[in-house]
Amino acid sequence: MKSKDKTVEFDLSLLSLEDLITVYKKVLEFLEYLKSKEIVIAEKENKNE
Amino acid sequence: MNNFLEFILKDIDTKTSVLENLPTKTKTNQKKYNDKIQEYTKKYTEYEANLKKYLLAKSHSFELKEEEQGNLDALKNRVSSLEHVKFLLNPANTYYEKMGFDELMYQISNYETFNFNSLNEIINAFLDKFMEAGISLTGEDFSYTCYVEEYMTAFLEVRNQKLEGHERLASVFEKIYWVNPDIIAHIELNFRKLIRENAKRFNAYIEALQEKAKQEAGVQNYLDCLNKLKDATIDEQNALQENVDDIIDACESGEMDINSFMQDSKARTSAYEFLVPETVDKNDVGAMQKVCTVLQRLYENVIEYKEYMRFESLLQKFKTTYKDTKKPTELKKGEISSLHAVLNKITENEQALEKLNRKIKGNRNSIFDFKHERDLKELKSQSVIKAQELSELYKQYDEEYFKDKVMDIISPTMTVADVLHLYYSFDYFKKNALQKIFNLNNYEDVKSYSKEFAEFANNPMNVIMEGVPIFSETNIPKIIANKYRLNGIKIDEMDLSIDNIENLSSRILLILRIHKVETSKTSVEKIWFRIEVKKLITDREGKES
Numbered sequence: 001m002k003s004k005d006k007t008v009e010f011d012l013s014l015l016s017l018e019d020l021i022t023v024y025k026k027v028l029e030f031l032e033y034l035k036s037k038e039i040v041i042a043e044k045e046n047k048n049e
Numbered sequence: 050m051n052n053f054l055e056f057i058l059k060d061i062d063t064k065t066s067v068l069e070n071l072p073t074k075t076k077t078n079q080k081k082y083n084d085k086i087q088e089y090t091k092k093y094t095e096y097e098a099n100l101k102k103y104l105l106a107k108s109h110s111f112e113l114k115e116e117e118q119g120n121l122d123a124l125k126n127r128v129s130s131l132e133h134v135k136f137l138l139n140p141a142n143t144y145y146e147k148m149g150f151d152e153l154m155y156q157i158s159n160y161e162t163f164n165f166n167s168l169n170e171i172i173n174a175f176l177d178k179f180m181e182a183g184i185s186l187t188g189e190d191f192s193y194t195c196y197v198e199e200y201m202t203a204f205l206e207v208r209n210q211k212l213e214g215h216e217r218l219a220s221v222f223e224k225i226y227w228v229n230p231d232i233i234a235h236i237e238l239n240f241r242k243l244i245r246e247n248a249k250r251f252n253a254y255i256e257a258l259q260e261k262a263k264q265e266a267g268v269q270n271y272l273d274c275l276n277k278l279k280d281a282t283i284d285e286q287n288a289l290q291e292n293v294d295d296i297i298d299a300c301e302s303g304e305m306d307i308n309s310f311m312q313d314s315k316a317r318t319s320a321y322e323f324l325v326p327e328t329v330d331k332n333d334v335g336a337m338q339k340v341c342t343v344l345q346r347l348y349e350n351v352i353e354y355k356e357y358m359r360f361e362s363l364l365q366k367f368k369t370t371y372k373d374t375k376k377p378t379e380l381k382k383g384e385i386s387s388l389h390a391v392l393n394k395i396t397e398n399e400q401a402l403e404k405l406n407r408k409i410k411g412n413r414n415s416i417f418d419f420k421h422e423r424d425l426k427e428l429k430s431q432s433v434i435k436a437q438e439l440s441e442l443y444k445q446y447d448e449e450y451f452k453d454k455v456m457d458i459i460s461p462t463m464t465v466a467d468v469l470h471l472y473y474s475f476d477y478f479k480k481n482a483l484q485k486i487f488n489l490n491n492y493e494d495v496k497s498y499s500k501e502f503a504e505f506a507n508n509p510m511n512v513i514m515e516g517v518p519i520f521s522e523t524n525i526p527k528i529i530a531n532k533y534r535l536n537g538i539k540i541d542e543m544d545l546s547i548d549n550i551e552n553l554s555s556r557i558l559l560i561l562r563i564h565k566v567e568t569s570k571t572s573v574e575k576i577w578f579r580i581e582v583k584k585l586i587t588d589r590e591g592k593e594s
Binding site for chain 2: 010019023028
């Protein structure tokens with residue numbers, strides 16, 4: 001699997017079964033976190049801008 | 050860094066930090082913030098998709114190829130065919146039980162628990178059995194009372210013409226019922242009489258069936274049948290034994306918890322500490338195989354004992370009833386048994402009833418006048434009273450019949466297995482005993498208890514029951530515990546108490562299952578992985594949809 005900047009490649013077969021489950025859980029958790037952090041931008045103009 | 054887990058942990062940390070430090074007060078900043086989130090989400094969605102693909106492929110590679118079921122159907126057929134031969138050859142009972150009349154007698158004598166249509170089904174089943182043996186009954190055979198004759202003539206007309214005549218029968222039944230509410234009991238008595246009168250033909254029919262069944266199953270005699278049945282049952286049980294696929298399926302469905310199989314699980318540690326001798330190296334496959342062979346036998350004994358406890362009240366009742374009964378001495382010349390005496394009374398009374406019935410018929414055919422009508426009523430009432438007396442005599446006959454069978458085998462060394470076989474051989478008495486002991490009030494429950502009992506009584510793998518005398522106090526848990534302490538397994542009789550026995554059997558099963566997995570092509574860890582992957586992906590798909 002390639003990392004973010006495509007410069008480093010990871011071999012998932014090097015991970016233990018437990019680590020594979022952990023990494024997948026972490027990725028899912030982070031996706032959930034990102035979803036929760038998205039800001040709903042108000043339509044009305046912000047006066048401070 | 051070449052470890053993806055380390056990379057992800059660090060990357061998430063960095064990205065979380067970046068997001069936390071981004072300004073979000075203005076709309077422009079908020080847009081930039083959201084763009085960053087989009088960028089990260091895109092990347093992590095890619096990771097997620099790639100990981101999912103990899104996890105699924107890996108999980109799939111751990112699947113075991115389904116083991117061939119082999120000739121399981123053939124094994125099952127062999128067992129059921131030998132069970133049928135055993136049923137037919139059973140030396141403990143007679144044509145009456147082998148024809149299944151005792152089962153129908155139980156049904157008809159408990160008619161109050163069934164609805165009207167099922168009464169007709171029972172009568173049809175009786176008639177079918179007669180037909181099976183080549184005996185075709187007519188209305189005249191049902192002359193026990195004039196009411197039985199009236200109903201059965203209508204019944205046979207509907208049956209013979211294959212008419213849908215339930216409504217017509219119901220109205221005939223209702224008309225009779227208000228004059229003679231015991232009509233069903235009297236139909237039962239009529240069948241009892243007919244069965245007895247046709248004993249020779251039924252015996253011949255059963256003998257022919259026995260010969261045919263022996264030939265088809267390749268069995269010489271009853272003993273040979275029992276031996277062959279035991280071998281066939283062992284083969285069937287081996288084929289049906291839980292395999293690793295079954296364990297995986299049970300873990301996936303949540304029926305078993307794979308976490309309890311893991312090295313560090315408390316359930317596993319405590320089961321091993323409890324049941325595996327300290328001197329055994331738990332990592333030594335050969336040594337553990339020996340322990341598991343012993344534990345498998347212990348498990349079978351525990352199951353047998355659990356079945357015993359399930360029906361202990363019935364066995365206790367038998368014990369208290371017959372505890373002080375001695376085997377009767379040989380009858381002196383001219384002396385008859387109690388069973389024979391009741392049967393003689395029945396014959397006498399049935400002859401008297403027949404005489405009354407002839408008078409009723411004669412009266413019915415004479416010219417009508419008031420006196421005749423009154424006489425006819427009186428005669429009919431006398432015949433019903435006589436039938437009632439016979440009903441009581443048949444109850445006595447039943448008691449004597451079972452007692453007679455008990456007397457055949459009673460001895461101070463009679464075992465639990467003998468009692469189980471006795472009840473297994475006499476369905477009518479088995480069902481009556483179960484109904485009373487367990488306070489059963491519907492037929493479905495009776496059937497289910499009876500089936501369970503028969504399976505237990507008929508199990509050729511029972512070993513403990515064969516040696517436990519019914520009339521002595523035997524501490525079965527102590528016997529089992531002592532036997533396995535010789536193998537270094539530290540159980541005591543308390544472990545087999547009603548409160549602890551489930552715990553004991555589940556611990557044995559856990560060790561047996563772990564051993565099965567650990568000596569297979571897969572491992573506990575691989576199974577855990579497959580279950581985790583399935584769970585995570587199902588959850589993820591659930592959230593996405």
